[in-house]
Amino acid sequence: MRAGLRMLVDGVDEIRVVGEATDGATAIDQARALDPDVVLMDVRMPGCDGLEATRRLQNEGIRARVIVLTAFDTDGYVLEALRSGAVSFLLKDAQPAEVIAAIKGAVGGSPQFSAPVLTRLVTWAIEADRSLTPDSSVPSVPSVPAVPVGITPREWEVGEFVAQxxxxxEIAEAMYLSTTTVKTHLGRLFDKLHVTNRVQLAIRVLEHST
Structure with a gap:
């Protein structure tokens, strides 16, 4: 698998492979030493697995964007990978163009998902939205605060648009703001919610709404 990925990536002029690892611990060491822009991470590896390695990279403040590339797309893996800090989640049967697009997009923080994973994420979002529909047949429960403590309504509105x-x-146009102001709100949301990318922010918004 690694040999095939190296051949694929090395064939793209603007992308260069700077290191390889056979387990999570080595991947962390390589990321520390080589300071790559992007790390392609498998889930199942000997010792420290890919999810734990991704989490450690984020906790250490290593700037590399992580793309999880795996044969396993269970709900638990997808959510845990995104919560751990992965910016994208691809299956190993992804087309070469998908992998290259994900690598290029990751540099700018743009998420990329294999079609089955994206379908699952959309389904979760729809189910979360439906769970907010009032139902007179069940006892009422305390409502979730519209905006988390410490976050302004304007900032939260930006977060809701990101989740969409x-x-x-597009957010700037919808809110009649400049893109600079939108970026400022996003930066504050990232800090206040302790997230590092738009995918994690979207998850936090959806979780708060359920």
Whole structure:
């Protein structure tokens, strides 16, 4: 698998492979030493697995964007990978163009998902939205606060648009703001919610809404 990925990536002019690892611990060491822009991470590896390695990279503040590339797309793996800090989640049967697009997108923080994974994420979002629909047949429960403590309504509105998949430009147009102001709100949301990318932010918004 690694040999095939190296051949694929090395064939793209603007991308260069700087290191390889056979387990999570080595991947962490390589990321520390080589400071790559992107790390392609498998889930199942000897010793420290890919999810734990991703989590440690984020906790250490290593700037590399992590793309999880695996044969396993169970709900637990997808959510745990994104919560751990992965920016994208691809299956190993992804087309070469998908992998290259994910690598290029990761540099700018743009998420990329294999079709089955994206379908699952959309389904979760729809189910979360439906769970907010009032039902007179069940006892009422205390409502979730519209905006988490410490976050302004304006900042939260930006977060909700991110959860809907809008770009910064689209959010700016919808809210009659400049893209610079949108980026400022996003930066504050990242800090206050302790997230590092748009995918994690979207998950936090959806979790708060359920």
């Amino acid at each position: 998949g809008l770009t910064n430009s």
